[in-house]
Amino acid sequence: MVLRSPNLGFPRKIVAYYLFFCLVAICWLAVGVFVVSHTIASSRTTSACLSRLGKASAAIEIEYVRHGVENLQKLLERSQISTGLAYGAIVSPDGTCLAHTDANLVGDQIVDPTGERLRWGDVTSVHFVDTRGRILDEYRVALEADNSQFGSLLFAVHKPSFGSTIRETAQVAPLAILIPLLLIAAGAVILARLARPVADIESQLRAIAAQTPTDEVQLKAMRATDAASSGWNRVVESYERSRGNSSGNDLNDRLAEAIQLRNKNQLDDILQSLPDGVAVTDVEGRITYTNRAIGALMGSYDDSENLNDDWSTGKTISDILDLDDQDLFSTEPSSRVAVSEINRDAGDSTRVLRVARQPLDDQWSHGYIWSVRDVTQQKLSEKMRDQFMDTATHELRTPLANIKAYAETLATCDSIEVSEQREFCNTINSEVTRLARFVDDLLSISSMEVGALILERQKVELSRLFDEVVSKVQPLMQQKSIDFVVDIPEKIGELKLDKDKMSAVIVNLLGNAAKYTPDSGRVEMRVAREPSQLQISIEDTGFGISPEELPKVFDKFFRSEDRRVLEEVGTGLGLSLAVEVVRMHGGDITVESEIDKGSTFLISIPIE
Amino acid sequence: MESRNKRVLIVDDNVALARVTQFALDGAGFETEMAYNGRLALEAAQRKHFDIVITDQQMPEMTGIELCRALRLLSEYAKCPIILLTAKGLELELPRLRKELDIEATFPKPFSPSAIVKKVDKLLAVNA
Numbered sequence: 023m024v025l026r027s028p029n030l031g032f033p034r035k036i037v038a039y040y041l042f043f044c045l046v047a048i049c050w051l052a053v054g055v056f057v058v059s060h061t062i063a064s065s066r067t068t069s070a071c072l073s074r075l076g077k078a079s080a081a082i083e084i085e086y087v088r089h090g091v092e093n094l095q096k097l098l099e100r101s102q103i104s105t106g107l108a109y110g111a112i113v114s115p116d117g118t119c120l121a122h123t124d125a126n127l128v129g130d131q132i133v134d135p136t137g138e139r140l141r142w143g144d145v146t147s148v149h150f151v152d153t154r155g156r157i158l159d160e161y162r163v164a165l166e167a168d169n170s171q172f173g174s175l176l177f178a179v180h181k182p183s184f185g186s187t188i189r190e191t192a193q194v195a196p197l198a199i200l201i202p203l204l205l206i207a208a209g210a211v212i213l214a215r216l217a218r219p220v221a222d223i224e225s226q227l228r229a230i231a232a233q234t235p236t237d238e239v240q241l242k243a244m245r246a247t248d249a250a251s252s253g254w255n256r257v258v259e260s261y262e263r264s265r266g267n268s269s270g271n272d273l274n275d276r277l278a279e280a281i282q283l284r285n286k287n288q289l290d291d292i293l294q295s296l297p298d299g300v301a302v303t304d305v306e307g308r309i310t311y312t313n314r315a316i317g318a319l320m321g322s323y324d325d326s327e328n329l330n331d332d333w334s335t336g337k338t339i340s341d342i343l344d345l346d347d348q349d350l351f352s353t354e355p356s357s358r359v360a361v362s363e364i365n366r367d368a369g370d371s372t373r374v375l376r377v378a379r380q381p382l383d384d385q386w387s388h389g390y391i392w393s394v395r396d397v398t399q400q401k402l403s404e405k406m407r408d409q410f411m412d413t414a415t416h417e418l419r420t421p422l423a424n425i426k427a428y429a430e431t432l433a434t435c436d437s438i439e440v441s442e443q444r445e446f447c448n449t450i451n452s453e454v455t456r457l458a459r460f461v462d463d464l465l466s467i468s469s470m471e472v473g474a475l476i477l478e479r480q481k482v483e484l485s486r487l488f489d490e491v492v493s494k495v496q497p498l499m500q501q502k503s504i505d506f507v508v509d510i511p512e513k514i515g516e517l518k519l520d521k522d523k524m525s526a527v528i529v530n531l532l533g534n535a536a537k538y539t540p541d542s543g544r545v546e547m548r549v550a551r552e553p554s555q556l557q558i559s560i561e562d563t564g565f566g567i568s569p570e571e572l573p574k575v576f577d578k579f580f581r582s583e584d585r586r587v588l589e590e591v592g593t594g595l596g597l598s599l600a601v602e603v604v605r606m607h608g609g610d611i612t613v614e615s616e617i618d619k620g621s622t623f624l625i626s627i628p629i630e
Numbered sequence: 631m632e633s634r635n636k637r638v639l640i641v642d643d644n645v646a647l648a649r650v651t652q653f654a655l656d657g658a659g660f661e662t663e664m665a666y667n668g669r670l671a672l673e674a675a676q677r678k679h680f681d682i683v684i685t686d687q688q689m690p691e692m693t694g695i696e697l698c699r700a701l702r703l704l705s706e707y708a709k710c711p712i713i714l715l716t717a718k719g720l721e722l723e724l725p726r727l728r729k730e731l732d733i734e735a736t737f738p739k740p741f742s743p744s745a746i747v748k749k750v751d752k753l754l755a756v757n758a
Contacts, residue, residue, distance in 0.1 A: 420647070423741065424740075425740070426740035427650040427743050431653060431744075434744055435654070446650070
């Protein structure tokens with residue numbers, strides 16, 4: 023039965039219910055119409071018959087009074103024709119048939135039929151079934167003349183049968199039934215169509231409900247024809263997305279995936295922000311990954327800062343690096359780290375890059391990881407340090423060699439004149455002094471490096487300090503016939519300084535001025551005391567310093583590349599020491615210079 | 631002895647040291663001349679004949695080794711004994727250089743002048 027079937031889909035169920043109830047209603051309506059028309063028909067027949075009866079009885083009574091029983095038969099026959107009786111009869115009080123529509127029955131005894139009797143005033147009706155099985159209603163009325171009953175008039179009519187009623191109503195109202203049926207059918211179709219999307223959703227849900235609890239829930243999108251189906255599609259889409267691509271929709275799996283993705287992105291960010299260049303290649307050298315820095319270091323970025331074709335994956339690393347070192351390109355599997363240095367132009371200077379290749383052995387691939395580091399600065403520092411070492415060994419060994427040679431000669435030689443002896447001893451003396459000064463410088467630098475340079479401030483009378491300084495450098499100035507001018511105000515006062523270190527700095531600056539000034543040049547030292555600071559300026563007419571070298575002058579080990587400067591002995595340490603000492607006093611040291619014109623160094627020390 | 635008339639060329643930018651070396655050699659009867667750098671030494675070597683050359687290694691413009699090479703190119707000095715005074719650590723390369731340039735002896739600084747004199751004596755006695 024439709025109501026009980028579990029296999030029927032959702033829309034079909036609705037439509038089925040709809041159709042069922044509509045049709046039941048229609049049937050009920052049809053039955054009602056039928057019953058009503060049947061009742062109407064039968065009552066019509068009865069009332070027609072009754073009215074005829076009345077008329078006929080009146081006519082018969084008049085005829086009887088006039089002519090007696092002669093014309094009664096004709097009169098009766100006429101009545102049947104006009105009123106559609108089953109039969110009609112006039113029966114005498116004793117039951118003899120005086121007239122009958124069926125002429126054969128005239129004279130026979132008419133038996134009163136048995137059946138349901140009803141009485142309407144003068145009329146009696148009997149509802150019975152005759153011998154032939156027909157349902158009849160007989161209406162009887164007394165016939166009277168001269169106040170005596172001479173007989174009864176009987177009219178019998180057929181009750182309309184169902185068949186006849188149906189035939190009648192079928193003729194009358196086909197459209198009245200048919201049109202509602204068509205409307206219902208149309209309604210069913212529309213209902214089915216409207217319910218289709220919901221039907222699809224419902225069938226999916228039923229399928230899901232039919233699954234076992236451990237099965238994965240599968241949702242399918244559908245053709246979006248209306249709001250419900252569009253909404254469903256969105257649900258499916260969102261469900262699919264949250265499920266992810268993994269085979270499992272387990273929460274742990276999803277979490278692990280998210281973490282892995284974040285770590286991968288973080289790792290990539292880290293690699294991209296490294297200042298060193300990183301590239302990954304396979305065993306054959308084909309590039310599979312590069313970070314931003316490697317392109318910049320190798321000079322592979324074009325103006326728009328886009329990684330140019332060099333680094334598109336697929337190129338091999340030997341296409342890009344012109345390495346002479348065959349080690350780096352040997353394709354023999356090697357677990358050694360291979361390192362090489364290459365030079366790369368960068369604008370108007372050259373970069374020195376250290377390239378290292380390390381075997382990469384992770385679970386995904388074998389290959390190499392290449393790192394590129396800019397070691398230009400490092401190389402420069404190394405070069406400076408080497409230069410310093412050369413100078414230092416020379417500066418140490420030279421006086422020692424001299425001292426030893428002269429001492430040994432003095433000790434072993436038999437024939438040295440006294441004047442020569444004195445000369446030799448003086449030489450030894452000055453060599454020792456030279457050595458001592460250099461050792462002092464070295465020690466100061468070392469302690470500065472270690473951070474052990476400590477200022478010992480005392481109240482120093484400045485005029486005395488400058489006197490000492492001047493006397494120290496006087497011989498050097500005289501040696502080169504340099505015009506040494508000293509401009510110091512008389513009442514220069516006192517200041518809290520580390521006397522030894524400060525005078526060493528000034529001596530160093532004056533020594534430089536003398537060293538790097540040709541003979542007969544000029545060196546001027548000017549001291550000024552202002553309310554807030556003490557200013558010492560040392561000006562020379564020497565070689566000067568080029569604009570490129572000027573900022574580097576105070577760097578440790580820095581020596582100018584000017585040939586004239588290199589010819590003089592120098593460690594490159596004096597100025598860096600000077601800067602340190604002055605800064606520790608809270609002051610600053612600056613320089614101005616012009617090539618071939620000279621340099622001016624300015625020390626300013628705050629007065630607290 | 632005959633060797634005492636021999637001429638020695640002393641090449642060193644360290645004036646004081648050259649001076650004391652000269653003093654020691656003069657005292658031993660040699661004729662000495664000083665040159666303060668390689669260029670001056672070559673000039674002197676071509677002006678006069680020297681029987682032996684004593685040269686410092688670390689000098690500006692031309693090192694002792696470079697001077698040796700230049701001297702060896704001169705036919706006159708192809709076989710001349712040369713003594714090298716070294717301050718820098720050339721220890722590793724010395725055997726090779728000595729072979730290549732036929733340097734008779736090397737003295738690391740600081741050295742004793744009398745030892746130099748002894749060596750010079752020995753070398754020039756052989757050649758005499």
